[in-house]
Amino acid sequence: MIQAFRERRSLRIFGLMGPGAFWLIVFFLIPLLIMAVISFMSRDQFGFPAPPLTLENYHDVIKDIRFNPSISFESGLNIRLFDGLYLELFWRSVWLSLVSTLITLLIAFPVALFMSRLSRRYRNLALFLVMIPFWTNFLVRTYALQFMLRGNGPINTALRALGLEPIDLLFTPTAVMIGLVYGNLPFMILPLYTSLEKFDWTMIEAAHDLGADTLRAFQRVMLPLISPGLVAGSILTFVPAIGSYITVELMGGGRTNMIGYTIAQQFSASVNWPFGSALALLMMIIVTVAAVLYFRTGRGDQRAVL
């Protein structure tokens, strides 16, 4: 009888898990594994993967790295120890993504804080206003931003009408940064708001009561309690940033290259699937390492937050 019960139980688990497990394995895990295998293959004359296994794709990424210390002052202080096309590409991608995540956080935190302190009616309105861009097509929103910043776009038309110098922002690293922040802001505000809304402000009073100053109360009491929102928001911002394709193309015009964009190119314009796969695998490693590090610093098991 117990045997029959066990069998029915495992049959049930199998029935419930089966379809999802099949989908996840066949259409998510196996494609990633094939991609990983292809990253170790050579390419034929059309750029598609071909038999002999090789490390060449990875060698291509690192082969031009040279020790070449330099200091320059263009766009701030720039200290470099190494040189290399793809090294620079990865470095720029990580750097832009990190900085854009940080800027997004710095803007989103006060907004979420303010929203959480509003009276119920205004809070619902503010939430509604964040939800709309959150649910709006990312491509459409980025396109709207690009439209604004165009050489003959509304901003410059207005500036010219006022007799001022038009600004030439589009297709610069700054434009990419603005695009990343613009695109990801709602994804940072909402999780932060959710954490802050649940935050019980008497905790801060209790901390003050126990002798903590404002900074320490923030550090020791508020930060740990809102860190689920912080971690969720940062991941939801950093991951799309480093892999961004739309923003790099529309805001950077492909000139401020990032890793996601370069990968996409290996599969569209300049066909080289094995090399693109190698770059994709490297990017996944970076993202995974970043996420794991972040979860660690976020204390406890906050993976569940996503």
Place this chain on the structure above:
Amino acid sequence: MASDSTVVLLGERSEIKPRPRGEAQRLSPGRFALVTITLFTFAFLYVPIVVLIVFSFNSARTGATWQSFTLQWYERVFNNPRILEAAANSLIVATLSTFGAVVIGTLMAMAMERYRFRGQSAWDGLLYMPVIVPEIVMGISLLIFFAAANISRGLLTLVISHIAFCMPFVYLTMRARLADFDRSLEEAAQDLGADEWVTFRRITLPLLMPGIISSALLAFTLSLDDFVISFFVTGVGSQTLPVYIWGQIRRGITPEINAISALMLVLSIVLVIVAQLIQRRQRA
């Protein structure tokens, strides 16, 4: 906990408690700074969208100088068979993949929430992975997969891929709902003589329905919004709307794009309102 994800993704709120008035009401310098930053942020978020909508009614073909009000770009959108076809594709793909993702995601959430079995934590990890794997990687890996499996790209590959990336979000939403589900309700039904199937049909399903609708809305939106993955798995003649728009943008700006964008924006506002209404009804 997992319920945060629902809250985050769907903007659901926990019950709002009244807070003592007082300090927060005074306009201190700190509060002034918060107000300013918030207003600027909302302006930053909304000005481009509003401007785009306004210019979708501008008769000038290029540039940002206002000429006169016109509806001609909307007319063109509705008379352009390629746009209509792309929109139809988008709706077909979104509908089918929402259905698929909701069914398999909900089933999986039930298994994961209600049973303990070997390998469960591995599945749990795997279900979170699509959230931290960049879209572009998913897109190209699916492209490679379909090429390797010799499956020609089209609506089928789109639906398969959309189910794959929507399903984890449905799973997370439903898992949070199931965690909140009071299982004594099911026991009560069985206690009153309902067998397992009747219990599921009359108790479990109706009570999960709001969660199912929420996750369906989420999946539908994710599918409609997706460009990057669709771009790689789409075939000739099966373009979705975002893929079509992308092609047009790359060819240069046309006022039709502004009009389509404005329409898509209206669609998302409608979806947000629907989602909010559903939540409000749930709460009532």
Place this chain on the structure above:
Amino acid sequence: MVATPDRIGGFGSEGWVIPEAGTLSEYAVEMRDVSKVFGDVVAVDHVSMGIRQQEFFAMLGPSGCGKTTSLRMIAGFERPTSGEIYIDGKAMGSTPPFQRNVNTVFQSYALFPHMTVEQNISFGLEMKGLSRSEIKRRVGEALELVRLPQMAKRYPRQMSGGQQQRVALARALVNRPKVLLLDEPLGALDAKLRKEMQMELKTLQREVGITFIFVTHDQEEALTMSDRIAVFSKGKVLQIGTPLEIYERPTTRFVADFIGETNFLEGTVQEVNGEFASLIVDGGRRFVGRAMDGVRPGVTAVISVRPEKVQLVEQPDSSPNCYEVQVRSIAYVGSDTRVIVMLGNNQLDVWEQNTISTLDPNYFFKPGETAWLTFKPENALVLAQ
């Protein structure tokens, strides 16, 4: 608010009493050597007991003692790891809950939030496949029974805790189960409502004549309502008996301690003489009380005496349990005065009933004073450790 018989009307013709008395087995529910193991936790440990027909039976114990698990096994939500449960003489085996003729009132009530009160109550009858008119009639009766006839169209969330509790009761009783299982049904109510519901439940049970099995951690509730009580501890049943037996003749130190207040003095049994045993407590004092099971000369034991059965007097009397004590503190609580005294290193509670109305402070003992403590041997129990 006590439901008196004349207020519980509307179901007279058929009545709620299960008829065919001839076919009944002695026990409505019987657990024979039942154990339940979760992982490496033994929740219920070889429990055997019989719950009689039409009995109001309480399972009492601290949280985690196995009482709720026992109830859930009777309901069919859990299967015994070993042993067997009989309902009305029939072995239940792996009979699922929906095929058992028992119904449960859940701790959280578990009212279906998407159904009205009426729909909640008719659920069980629908499952039985009764006709619409029959269902309607019986739901009406059930609502009358719990005095909520005007609430039929409400949703559970529109009702107070007390009303929800009644709906849960009606939903279970309407099926006329063999046995009604109640899992801490009054736990969520406030103290006043609880008292009212205790009396009401008791009256209801007599009216409908159904066996009630009631799980609670509240000893006063168990004493007030039950015909018999089973005291659980760590998965085992320590004692089964009437409230009087449980309170006045606890067979173990745990039961004596868990039910009501009591004083314990530890010592070694000196001799057993018929019904009584004497005990030498450290300090050499000798006490005499009723000898309970397992008390033999030389074993370690405790003498247990309830605070209300101890007196403080100014002069020693002839009782063998009379010793000089120091008054340590005193609290006037209206109906009685609670005095804490020191007997050597042992602290004892003494509750003296205030049978005289006085404002004279000298009537009471004061901290630091000396007094004589005394109690009769027949009012104390010597319990083996």
